[in-house]
Amino acid sequence: xxxxxxxxxxxxxxxxxxxxxxxxxxxxxxxxxxxxxxxxxxxxxxxxxxxxxxxxxxxxxxxxxxxxxxxxxxxxxxxxxxxxxxxxxxxxxxxxxxxxxxxxxxxxxxxxxxxxxxxxxxxxxxxxxxxxxxxxxxxxxxxxxxxxxxxxxxxxxxxxxxxxxxxxxxxxxxxxxxxxxxxxxxxxxxxxxxxxxxxxxxxxxxxxxxxxxxxxxxxxxxxxxxxxxxxxxxxxxxxxxxxxxxxxxxxxxxxxxxxxxxxxxxxxxxxxxxxxxxxxxxxxxxxxxxxxxxxxxxxxxxxxxxxxxxxxxxxxxxxxxxxxxxxxxxxxxxxxxxxxxxxxxxxxxxxxxxxxxxxxxxxxxxxxxxxxxxxxxxxxxxxxxxxxxxxxxxxxxxxxxxxxxxxxxxxxxxxxxxxxxxxxxxxxxxxxxxxxxxxxxxxxxxxxxxxxxxx
RNA sequence: GGCCCUAUCGUCUAACGGUUAGGACACAUGCUUUUCAAGCAUGGAACCCGGGUUCGAUUCCCGGUAGGGUCACCA
Numbered sequence: 001x002x003x004x005x006x007x008x009x010x011x012x013x014x015x016x017x018x019x020x021x022x023x024x025x026x027x028x029x030x031x032x033x034x035x036x037x038x039x040x041x042x043x044x045x046x047x048x049x050x051x052x053x054x055x056x057x058x059x060x061x062x063x064x065x066x067x068x069x070x071x072x073x074x075x076x077x078x079x080x081x082x083x084x085x086x087x088x089x090x091x092x093x094x095x096x097x098x099x100x101x102x103x104x105x106x107x108x109x110x111x112x113x114x115x116x117x118x119x120x121x122x123x124x125x126x127x128x129x130x131x132x133x134x135x136x137x138x139x140x141x142x143x144x145x146x147x148x149x150x151x152x153x154x155x156x157x158x159x160x161x162x163x164x165x166x167x168x169x170x171x172x173x174x175x176x177x178x179x180x181x182x183x184x185x186x187x188x189x190x191x192x193x194x195x196x197x198x199x200x201x202x203x204x205x206x207x208x209x210x211x212x213x214x215x216x217x218x219x220x221x222x223x224x225x226x227x228x229x230x231x232x233x234x235x236x237x238x239x240x241x242x243x244x245x246x247x248x249x250x251x252x253x254x255x256x257x258x259x260x261x262x263x264x265x266x267x268x269x270x271x272x273x274x275x276x277x278x279x280x281x282x283x284x285x286x287x288x289x290x291x292x293x294x295x296x297x298x299x300x301x302x303x304x305x306x307x308x309x310x311x312x313x314x315x316x317x318x319x320x321x322x323x324x325x326x327x328x329x330x331x332x333x334x335x336x337x338x339x340x341x342x343x344x345x346x347x348x349x350x351x352x353x354x355x356x357x358x359x360x361x362x363x364x365x366x367x368x369x370x371x372x373x374x375x376x377x378x379x380x381x382x383x384x385x386x387x388x389x390x391x392x393x394x395x396x397x398x399x400x401x402x403x404x405x406x407x408x409x410x411x412x413x414x415x416x417x418x419x420x421x422x423x424x425x426x427x428x429x430x431x432x433x434x435x436x437x438x439x440x441x442x443x444x445x446x447x448x449x450x451x452x453x454x455x
Numbered sequence: 456g457g458c459c460c461u462a463u464c465g466u467c468u469a470a471c472g473g474u475u476a477g478g479a480c481a482c483a484u485g486c487u488u489u490u491c492a493a494g495c496a497u498g499g500a501a502c503c504c505g506g507g508u509u510c511g512a513u514u515c516c517c518g519g520u521a522g523g524g525u526c527a528c529c530a
Contacts, residue, residue, distance in 0.1 A: 050529090183530090331493065401488080412489080425490055
Protein backbone atom coordinates (compact mmCIF):
# COMPACT_ATOMS: atom_id res chain seq x y z
CA UNK A 1 0.00 0.00 0.00
CA UNK A 2 2.64 2.47 0.96
CA UNK A 3 5.17 2.89 -1.86
CA UNK A 4 7.85 3.67 0.70
CA UNK A 5 7.61 0.24 2.13
CA UNK A 6 10.23 -2.10 0.84
CA UNK A 7 12.53 -4.71 2.19
CA UNK A 8 15.71 -3.86 3.95
CA UNK A 9 16.82 -1.62 6.76
CA UNK A 10 14.95 1.62 7.24
CA UNK A 11 15.78 4.06 10.02
CA UNK A 12 14.71 7.56 10.90
CA UNK A 13 16.13 10.89 12.13
CA UNK A 14 13.18 12.19 14.15
CA UNK A 15 14.20 15.50 15.70
CA UNK A 16 11.68 17.80 17.27
CA UNK A 17 12.34 21.33 15.96
CA UNK A 18 11.95 23.00 19.32
CA UNK A 19 15.53 24.21 19.64
CA UNK A 20 18.80 24.46 17.75
CA UNK A 21 20.48 21.21 16.82
CA UNK A 22 21.73 19.71 20.05
CA UNK A 23 24.86 17.53 20.15
CA UNK A 24 22.55 14.75 21.29
CA UNK A 25 20.54 15.20 18.13
CA UNK A 26 23.76 15.07 16.17
CA UNK A 27 24.63 11.81 17.81
CA UNK A 28 21.22 10.37 17.04
CA UNK A 29 21.80 11.23 13.40
CA UNK A 30 25.35 9.85 13.36
CA UNK A 31 24.41 6.51 14.90
CA UNK A 32 21.38 6.01 12.68
CA UNK A 33 23.43 7.03 9.68
CA UNK A 34 26.23 4.61 10.44
CA UNK A 35 23.83 1.76 10.95
CA UNK A 36 21.80 2.52 7.84
CA UNK A 37 24.74 3.02 5.51
CA UNK A 38 26.52 -0.03 6.83
CA UNK A 39 23.46 -2.10 6.00
CA UNK A 40 22.55 -0.45 2.70
CA UNK A 41 19.55 0.99 4.46
CA UNK A 42 17.23 3.90 3.89
CA UNK A 43 17.16 7.02 6.07
CA UNK A 44 14.06 9.07 6.69
CA UNK A 45 14.34 12.56 8.14
CA UNK A 46 11.15 13.22 10.00
CA UNK A 47 10.51 16.60 11.54
CA UNK A 48 8.42 15.87 14.62
CA UNK A 49 6.66 19.17 14.89
CA UNK A 50 3.41 18.10 16.50
CA UNK A 51 4.04 20.57 19.29
CA UNK A 52 2.81 23.60 17.39
CA UNK A 53 3.68 26.03 20.12
CA UNK A 54 7.34 25.21 20.41
CA UNK A 55 8.26 24.08 16.90
CA UNK A 56 9.71 26.60 14.48
CA UNK A 57 10.92 26.63 10.92
CA UNK A 58 14.18 28.19 12.03
CA UNK A 59 14.99 25.31 14.34
CA UNK A 60 14.04 22.79 11.72
CA UNK A 61 16.41 24.41 9.25
CA UNK A 62 19.16 24.60 11.81
CA UNK A 63 18.88 20.89 12.51
CA UNK A 64 18.93 19.94 8.84
CA UNK A 65 21.84 22.25 8.21
CA UNK A 66 23.80 20.93 11.17
CA UNK A 67 23.28 17.32 10.15
CA UNK A 68 24.46 18.11 6.64
CA UNK A 69 27.40 20.07 8.02
CA UNK A 70 28.55 16.91 9.76
CA UNK A 71 28.60 15.24 6.38
CA UNK A 72 25.46 13.17 6.81
CA UNK A 73 22.49 12.90 4.50
CA UNK A 74 19.10 11.21 4.25
CA UNK A 75 16.85 9.76 1.61
CA UNK A 76 13.36 11.02 2.39
CA UNK A 77 11.90 13.91 4.30
CA UNK A 78 8.57 14.27 6.12
CA UNK A 79 7.01 16.79 8.42
CA UNK A 80 4.48 15.48 10.90
CA UNK A 81 2.42 18.64 10.83
CA UNK A 82 1.64 17.82 7.20
CA UNK A 83 0.48 14.31 7.99
CA UNK A 84 -2.44 15.01 10.29
CA UNK A 85 -4.89 13.01 8.18
CA UNK A 86 -2.80 9.87 8.67
CA UNK A 87 -2.98 10.27 12.42
CA UNK A 88 -6.67 11.11 12.41
CA UNK A 89 -7.27 7.92 10.50
CA UNK A 90 -5.28 5.89 13.02
CA UNK A 91 -7.04 7.55 15.92
CA UNK A 92 -10.42 6.82 14.38
CA UNK A 93 -9.39 3.21 13.84
CA UNK A 94 -8.43 2.94 17.47
CA UNK A 95 -11.78 4.35 18.54
CA UNK A 96 -13.69 2.15 16.15
CA UNK A 97 -11.89 -0.90 17.50
CA UNK A 98 -12.79 0.23 20.97
CA UNK A 99 -9.11 0.41 21.82
CA UNK A 100 -9.35 4.11 22.60
CA UNK A 101 -12.03 6.58 23.52
CA UNK A 102 -12.73 10.27 23.50
CA UNK A 103 -12.77 11.74 26.94
CA UNK A 104 -14.32 15.05 27.77
CA UNK A 105 -12.44 16.64 30.60
CA UNK A 106 -11.14 19.91 31.83
CA UNK A 107 -8.05 21.12 30.02
CA UNK A 108 -4.88 20.81 32.02
CA UNK A 109 -3.36 23.68 30.14
CA UNK A 110 -6.25 26.11 30.39
CA UNK A 111 -8.27 25.86 33.54
CA UNK A 112 -11.98 25.89 33.05
CA UNK A 113 -11.86 24.86 29.41
CA UNK A 114 -13.40 21.55 28.41
CA UNK A 115 -11.46 19.50 25.85
CA UNK A 116 -12.01 16.18 24.12
CA UNK A 117 -8.78 14.25 24.47
CA UNK A 118 -8.33 10.72 23.18
CA UNK A 119 -7.22 8.10 25.65
CA UNK A 120 -5.94 4.63 24.91
CA UNK A 121 -7.65 1.79 26.73
CA UNK A 122 -4.81 0.30 28.66
CA UNK A 123 -4.85 -3.52 28.56
CA UNK A 124 -2.79 -3.38 31.77
CA UNK A 125 -0.24 -5.94 30.80
CA UNK A 126 3.46 -6.53 31.16
CA UNK A 127 5.25 -5.46 28.00
CA UNK A 128 8.59 -7.04 27.16
CA UNK A 129 10.86 -6.07 24.34
CA UNK A 130 14.30 -7.02 23.15
CA UNK A 131 16.67 -4.09 23.05
CA UNK A 132 19.52 -4.55 20.58
CA UNK A 133 21.92 -2.92 23.02
CA UNK A 134 20.57 -3.88 26.42
CA UNK A 135 18.78 -7.16 25.97
CA UNK A 136 15.33 -7.84 27.36
CA UNK A 137 13.53 -5.02 29.10
CA UNK A 138 10.13 -5.45 30.67
CA UNK A 139 7.56 -3.06 32.09
CA UNK A 140 4.28 -3.37 33.83
CA UNK A 141 2.17 -0.84 31.95
CA UNK A 142 -0.60 -0.73 34.51
CA UNK A 143 0.77 2.40 36.08
CA UNK A 144 0.41 4.20 32.76
CA UNK A 145 -3.39 4.11 33.14
CA UNK A 146 -5.42 5.11 30.11
CA UNK A 147 -2.89 7.58 28.83
CA UNK A 148 -3.70 10.40 26.43
CA UNK A 149 -2.67 9.87 22.80
CA UNK A 150 -4.19 13.02 21.30
CA UNK A 151 -5.16 16.46 22.55
CA UNK A 152 -8.11 16.20 20.17
CA UNK A 153 -9.03 13.83 17.39
CA UNK A 154 -7.06 15.94 14.92
CA UNK A 155 -4.24 16.89 17.26
CA UNK A 156 -2.07 13.81 17.95
CA UNK A 157 0.54 13.54 20.64
CA UNK A 158 4.08 12.33 20.19
CA UNK A 159 3.55 8.68 21.06
CA UNK A 160 0.74 8.28 18.58
CA UNK A 161 2.41 10.05 15.69
CA UNK A 162 5.69 8.19 16.22
CA UNK A 163 4.06 4.80 16.20
CA UNK A 164 1.91 5.57 13.20
CA UNK A 165 4.77 7.04 11.23
CA UNK A 166 7.23 4.31 12.06
CA UNK A 167 4.72 1.76 10.80
CA UNK A 168 3.62 3.78 7.80
CA UNK A 169 7.20 4.48 6.75
CA UNK A 170 8.26 0.90 7.24
CA UNK A 171 10.86 1.69 9.89
CA UNK A 172 12.73 -1.50 10.80
CA UNK A 173 15.07 -0.16 13.48
CA UNK A 174 14.35 2.48 16.06
CA UNK A 175 17.74 3.70 17.29
CA UNK A 176 17.33 6.41 19.89
CA UNK A 177 18.60 7.68 23.22
CA UNK A 178 17.87 5.89 26.46
CA UNK A 179 15.56 8.66 27.59
CA UNK A 180 13.08 6.84 25.39
CA UNK A 181 13.32 3.48 27.11
CA UNK A 182 10.43 4.24 29.35
CA UNK A 183 8.42 5.58 26.41
CA UNK A 184 8.76 2.31 24.57
CA UNK A 185 6.10 0.29 26.42
CA UNK A 186 3.37 2.84 25.82
CA UNK A 187 4.35 3.03 22.18
CA UNK A 188 4.22 -0.74 21.96
CA UNK A 189 0.73 -0.65 23.44
CA UNK A 190 -0.44 1.75 20.72
CA UNK A 191 1.35 -0.33 18.13
CA UNK A 192 -0.36 -3.52 19.23
CA UNK A 193 -3.75 -1.87 19.38
CA UNK A 194 -3.28 -0.79 15.79
CA UNK A 195 -1.98 -4.20 14.73
CA UNK A 196 1.38 -2.90 13.57
CA UNK A 197 4.61 -4.87 13.43
CA UNK A 198 7.17 -4.10 16.10
CA UNK A 199 10.46 -2.61 14.93
CA UNK A 200 13.77 -3.55 16.51
CA UNK A 201 14.62 -1.14 19.30
CA UNK A 202 18.09 -0.01 20.26
CA UNK A 203 18.54 2.52 23.05
CA UNK A 204 21.97 4.02 23.31
CA UNK A 205 23.15 5.91 26.43
CA UNK A 206 23.09 9.66 26.85
CA UNK A 207 25.85 12.20 26.64
CA UNK A 208 26.61 13.52 30.10
CA UNK A 209 27.85 16.88 31.28
CA UNK A 210 31.06 17.16 33.29
CA UNK A 211 29.02 16.61 36.45
CA UNK A 212 27.63 13.39 34.95
CA UNK A 213 24.12 14.71 34.62
CA UNK A 214 22.33 15.03 31.30
CA UNK A 215 24.01 17.51 29.00
CA UNK A 216 22.09 20.76 29.02
CA UNK A 217 22.33 24.32 27.90
CA UNK A 218 23.00 25.62 31.34
CA UNK A 219 26.24 23.72 31.53
CA UNK A 220 27.82 25.08 28.38
CA UNK A 221 27.55 24.78 24.65
CA UNK A 222 25.29 22.05 23.48
CA UNK A 223 24.13 23.40 20.13
CA UNK A 224 26.10 22.22 17.13
CA UNK A 225 26.02 25.75 15.72
CA UNK A 226 27.93 27.01 18.79
CA UNK A 227 30.76 24.58 18.17
CA UNK A 228 30.70 25.47 14.53
CA UNK A 229 30.99 29.15 15.36
CA UNK A 230 33.93 28.46 17.62
CA UNK A 231 35.69 26.92 14.68
CA UNK A 232 35.29 23.23 15.34
CA UNK A 233 35.68 21.25 12.16
CA UNK A 234 32.84 18.98 11.06
CA UNK A 235 35.20 16.01 10.71
CA UNK A 236 36.40 16.49 14.27
CA UNK A 237 32.91 16.86 15.64
CA UNK A 238 31.73 13.83 13.71
CA UNK A 239 34.67 11.71 14.81
CA UNK A 240 34.31 12.71 18.43
CA UNK A 241 30.55 12.28 18.59
CA UNK A 242 30.70 9.02 16.69
CA UNK A 243 33.27 7.43 18.92
CA UNK A 244 31.89 8.63 22.27
CA UNK A 245 29.99 5.60 23.39
CA UNK A 246 31.17 3.35 20.61
CA UNK A 247 34.47 1.60 20.11
CA UNK A 248 35.14 0.36 16.59
CA UNK A 249 36.60 -3.17 16.44
CA UNK A 250 39.86 -1.86 15.05
CA UNK A 251 40.29 0.32 18.13
CA UNK A 252 41.18 3.28 15.94
CA UNK A 253 40.42 6.67 17.40
CA UNK A 254 40.77 8.80 14.32
CA UNK A 255 38.26 7.69 11.73
CA UNK A 256 36.59 9.22 8.71
CA UNK A 257 32.87 8.83 8.12
CA UNK A 258 33.55 6.08 5.62
CA UNK A 259 35.74 4.17 8.02
CA UNK A 260 33.14 4.46 10.75
CA UNK A 261 30.48 3.10 8.41
CA UNK A 262 32.74 0.17 7.56
CA UNK A 263 33.37 -0.70 11.17
CA UNK A 264 29.94 -0.02 12.58
CA UNK A 265 27.99 -2.69 14.40
CA UNK A 266 25.15 -1.78 16.70
CA UNK A 267 26.31 -4.42 19.15
CA UNK A 268 29.45 -2.45 19.86
CA UNK A 269 27.55 0.51 21.26
CA UNK A 270 28.16 0.97 24.96
CA UNK A 271 25.53 0.71 27.64
CA UNK A 272 26.60 3.46 29.99
CA UNK A 273 26.54 7.21 29.57
CA UNK A 274 29.66 9.07 28.52
CA UNK A 275 30.81 12.49 29.61
CA UNK A 276 31.12 14.94 26.74
CA UNK A 277 34.72 15.97 27.28
CA UNK A 278 35.62 19.32 25.74
CA UNK A 279 39.33 18.69 26.09
CA UNK A 280 39.11 15.62 23.96
CA UNK A 281 36.96 17.37 21.39
CA UNK A 282 39.64 20.05 21.22
CA UNK A 283 42.28 17.40 20.76
CA UNK A 284 40.31 15.87 17.90
CA UNK A 285 39.93 19.27 16.33
CA UNK A 286 43.65 19.84 16.47
CA UNK A 287 44.32 16.49 14.83
CA UNK A 288 42.13 17.48 11.89
CA UNK A 289 43.52 21.02 11.80
CA UNK A 290 47.01 19.61 11.44
CA UNK A 291 45.92 17.90 8.24
CA UNK A 292 45.22 21.23 6.57
CA UNK A 293 47.84 22.75 4.29
CA UNK A 294 49.01 26.32 4.79
CA UNK A 295 46.53 27.83 2.37
CA UNK A 296 43.57 26.09 3.98
CA UNK A 297 44.82 26.88 7.42
CA UNK A 298 45.31 30.55 6.59
CA UNK A 299 41.72 30.75 5.40
CA UNK A 300 40.65 29.15 8.65
CA UNK A 301 42.82 31.06 11.11
CA UNK A 302 43.29 34.56 9.73
CA UNK A 303 39.69 35.85 9.74
CA UNK A 304 39.27 35.40 13.50
CA UNK A 305 42.66 37.01 14.06
CA UNK A 306 41.75 39.97 11.90
CA UNK A 307 38.41 40.42 13.59
CA UNK A 308 39.90 40.34 17.05
CA UNK A 309 42.69 42.75 16.23
CA UNK A 310 40.37 45.20 14.53
CA UNK A 311 38.07 45.06 17.48
CA UNK A 312 40.83 46.11 19.80
CA UNK A 313 42.08 48.76 17.43
CA UNK A 314 45.36 47.22 16.32
CA UNK A 315 46.28 47.94 12.74
CA UNK A 316 45.94 44.92 10.51
CA UNK A 317 48.55 43.92 7.99
CA UNK A 318 47.81 41.05 5.66
CA UNK A 319 51.44 40.30 4.86
CA UNK A 320 52.47 40.11 8.47
CA UNK A 321 49.47 37.94 9.21
CA UNK A 322 50.39 35.50 6.47
CA UNK A 323 53.78 34.97 8.03
CA UNK A 324 52.03 34.05 11.24
CA UNK A 325 50.22 31.03 9.88
CA UNK A 326 52.83 28.46 10.86
CA UNK A 327 53.08 29.77 14.37
CA UNK A 328 49.31 29.79 14.81
CA UNK A 329 49.04 26.30 13.48
CA UNK A 330 51.38 24.90 16.02
CA UNK A 331 49.72 26.46 19.00
CA UNK A 332 45.96 26.28 18.64
CA UNK A 333 43.30 23.58 18.86
CA UNK A 334 40.40 25.59 17.53
CA UNK A 335 39.79 28.99 15.94
CA UNK A 336 38.24 30.31 19.15
CA UNK A 337 41.70 30.00 20.73
CA UNK A 338 42.97 32.60 18.27
CA UNK A 339 40.16 35.00 19.01
CA UNK A 340 40.68 34.56 22.70
CA UNK A 341 44.41 35.15 22.79
CA UNK A 342 44.18 37.90 20.20
CA UNK A 343 41.61 39.69 22.32
CA UNK A 344 43.96 39.29 25.26
CA UNK A 345 46.60 41.14 23.25
CA UNK A 346 48.84 38.16 22.59
CA UNK A 347 49.33 39.03 18.94
CA UNK A 348 49.55 42.81 19.10
CA UNK A 349 53.32 42.93 18.96
CA UNK A 350 53.40 41.41 15.51
CA UNK A 351 51.49 44.39 14.19
CA UNK A 352 52.56 47.27 16.39
CA UNK A 353 55.78 48.12 18.21
CA UNK A 354 55.60 47.07 21.85
CA UNK A 355 56.33 49.25 24.86
CA UNK A 356 59.03 47.26 26.65
CA UNK A 357 59.18 47.52 30.40
CA UNK A 358 62.69 48.44 31.52
CA UNK A 359 62.78 45.94 34.34
CA UNK A 360 61.88 43.06 32.02
CA UNK A 361 64.48 43.68 29.33
CA UNK A 362 67.48 42.07 31.04
CA UNK A 363 67.43 38.36 31.63
CA UNK A 364 66.58 37.51 35.24
CA UNK A 365 69.55 38.63 37.32
CA UNK A 366 71.26 40.27 34.35
CA UNK A 367 72.73 43.73 34.61
CA UNK A 368 71.65 46.68 32.51
CA UNK A 369 75.14 47.31 31.20
CA UNK A 370 75.62 43.71 30.10
CA UNK A 371 72.22 43.72 28.48
CA UNK A 372 73.06 46.89 26.56
CA UNK A 373 76.24 45.29 25.34
CA UNK A 374 74.47 42.12 24.24
CA UNK A 375 71.71 43.97 22.50
CA UNK A 376 74.25 46.19 20.71
CA UNK A 377 76.15 43.14 19.57
CA UNK A 378 73.05 41.35 18.41
CA UNK A 379 71.93 44.45 16.61
CA UNK A 380 75.20 44.77 14.77
CA UNK A 381 75.17 41.13 13.76
CA UNK A 382 71.61 41.39 12.53
CA UNK A 383 72.34 44.63 10.73
CA UNK A 384 74.88 42.84 8.58
CA UNK A 385 72.44 40.13 7.62
CA UNK A 386 71.41 40.55 4.00
CA UNK A 387 67.80 41.46 3.31
CA UNK A 388 66.80 38.18 1.63
CA UNK A 389 67.77 36.25 4.75
CA UNK A 390 65.16 38.03 6.87
CA UNK A 391 62.34 35.84 5.73
CA UNK A 392 64.12 32.81 7.11
CA UNK A 393 64.13 32.33 10.87
CA UNK A 394 66.96 29.83 10.59
CA UNK A 395 69.25 32.32 8.94
CA UNK A 396 68.42 34.99 11.47
CA UNK A 397 69.26 32.55 14.16
CA UNK A 398 72.51 31.72 12.39
CA UNK A 399 73.51 35.36 12.51
CA UNK A 400 73.44 35.66 16.29
CA UNK A 401 73.77 32.08 17.45
CA UNK A 402 77.49 31.91 17.80
CA UNK A 403 77.59 35.12 19.77
CA UNK A 404 74.66 34.08 21.97
CA UNK A 405 76.28 30.78 22.75
CA UNK A 406 79.56 32.32 23.78
CA UNK A 407 78.06 35.22 25.71
CA UNK A 408 75.30 33.17 27.33
CA UNK A 409 72.13 32.34 25.45
CA UNK A 410 69.75 33.51 28.11
CA UNK A 411 71.62 36.76 28.58
CA UNK A 412 71.45 37.56 24.89
CA UNK A 413 68.30 35.87 23.68
CA UNK A 414 65.92 36.93 26.43
CA UNK A 415 66.58 40.64 25.94
CA UNK A 416 66.44 40.21 22.20
CA UNK A 417 63.12 38.38 22.34
CA UNK A 418 61.72 40.78 24.88
CA UNK A 419 62.82 43.79 22.88
CA UNK A 420 61.01 42.44 19.85
CA UNK A 421 57.81 41.41 21.62
CA UNK A 422 57.48 43.29 24.89
CA UNK A 423 56.10 40.03 26.30
CA UNK A 424 57.38 37.62 28.91
CA UNK A 425 55.94 34.79 26.86
CA UNK A 426 56.10 34.58 23.10
CA UNK A 427 57.47 32.57 20.20
CA UNK A 428 61.25 32.56 19.88
CA UNK A 429 63.05 35.73 18.74
CA UNK A 430 64.11 34.36 15.36
CA UNK A 431 60.58 33.39 14.47
CA UNK A 432 59.35 36.80 15.56
CA UNK A 433 62.11 38.64 13.69
CA UNK A 434 61.32 36.79 10.48
CA UNK A 435 57.73 37.94 10.73
CA UNK A 436 58.64 41.53 11.57
CA UNK A 437 61.32 42.00 8.95
CA UNK A 438 64.61 43.85 9.22
CA UNK A 439 63.41 47.39 9.60
CA UNK A 440 60.94 46.78 12.37
CA UNK A 441 63.19 44.34 14.19
CA UNK A 442 66.15 46.73 14.30
CA UNK A 443 63.90 49.59 15.26
CA UNK A 444 62.57 47.65 18.21
CA UNK A 445 66.04 46.73 19.38
CA UNK A 446 67.04 50.38 19.22
CA UNK A 447 63.99 51.27 21.16
CA UNK A 448 64.83 48.83 23.92
CA UNK A 449 68.36 50.15 23.96
CA UNK A 450 67.09 53.68 24.43
CA UNK A 451 65.00 52.60 27.37
CA UNK A 452 67.99 50.87 28.93
CA UNK A 453 70.19 53.90 28.40
CA UNK A 454 67.92 56.20 30.35
CA UNK A 455 69.05 54.50 33.52
C1' G B 456 9.27 8.32 45.84
C1' G B 457 7.52 4.24 41.85
C1' C B 458 9.39 2.05 37.48
C1' C B 459 13.58 1.36 34.14
C1' C B 460 18.78 1.54 32.80
C1' U B 461 23.95 1.68 34.14
C1' A B 462 28.71 0.77 37.10
C1' U B 463 37.34 -0.35 35.03
C1' C B 464 42.40 5.45 36.08
C1' G B 465 39.87 12.61 36.84
C1' U B 466 37.49 11.65 31.58
C1' C B 467 36.68 8.26 27.07
C1' U B 468 37.67 3.18 27.05
C1' A B 469 40.28 -2.32 26.15
C1' A B 470 39.60 -6.92 28.66
C1' C B 471 34.90 -11.39 26.65
C1' G B 472 37.35 -16.75 34.15
C1' G B 473 43.84 -17.07 34.81
C1' U B 474 47.05 -10.13 32.17
C1' U B 475 52.77 -6.64 35.72
C1' A B 476 44.56 -4.67 34.24
C1' G B 477 46.35 -2.12 28.00
C1' G B 478 45.45 2.54 25.15
C1' A B 479 43.66 7.76 24.37
C1' C B 480 42.50 12.76 26.56
C1' A B 481 43.88 15.46 30.79
C1' C B 482 47.73 15.95 34.59
C1' A B 483 53.12 15.88 36.59
C1' U B 484 58.32 15.74 35.55
C1' G B 485 62.34 15.87 32.12
C1' C B 486 64.48 16.88 27.21
C1' U B 487 64.90 19.83 22.86
C1' U B 488 68.26 26.09 20.46
C1' U B 489 66.41 31.75 26.69
C1' U B 490 60.36 32.37 27.79
C1' C B 491 55.51 30.38 26.02
C1' A B 492 53.28 26.85 22.76
C1' A B 493 54.14 22.49 20.05
C1' G B 494 56.95 17.93 19.89
C1' C B 495 59.44 13.80 22.24
C1' A B 496 60.44 10.81 26.73
C1' U B 497 59.10 9.26 31.49
C1' G B 498 55.62 8.98 35.53
C1' G B 499 51.33 9.03 38.91
C1' A B 500 46.40 7.35 38.29
C1' A B 501 41.07 2.40 37.99
C1' C B 502 38.39 -3.01 38.49
C1' C B 503 31.86 0.68 43.77
C1' C B 504 30.75 -2.69 48.21
C1' G B 505 29.04 -7.50 50.15
C1' G B 506 27.66 -12.34 49.28
C1' G B 507 27.66 -16.50 46.20
C1' U B 508 29.22 -19.97 41.57
C1' U B 509 34.20 -21.72 40.42
C1' C B 510 40.56 -24.59 41.38
C1' G B 511 40.43 -19.34 40.16
C1' A B 512 36.70 -13.69 39.62
C1' U B 513 37.30 -7.00 37.02
C1' U B 514 34.71 -10.66 34.07
C1' C B 515 28.97 -15.01 35.63
C1' C B 516 24.54 -14.76 39.44
C1' C B 517 22.09 -12.24 43.67
C1' G B 518 21.77 -8.15 47.05
C1' G B 519 23.32 -3.35 48.49
C1' U B 520 25.19 1.39 47.21
C1' A B 521 25.89 5.20 43.78
C1' G B 522 24.79 7.68 39.20
C1' G B 523 21.45 8.49 35.27
C1' G B 524 16.67 8.29 32.77
C1' U B 525 11.46 8.52 33.13
C1' C B 526 6.87 9.12 35.46
C1' A B 527 2.71 15.57 30.59
C1' C B 528 -3.17 17.45 27.09
C1' C B 529 6.57 18.18 25.45
C1' A B 530 9.15 15.42 22.18
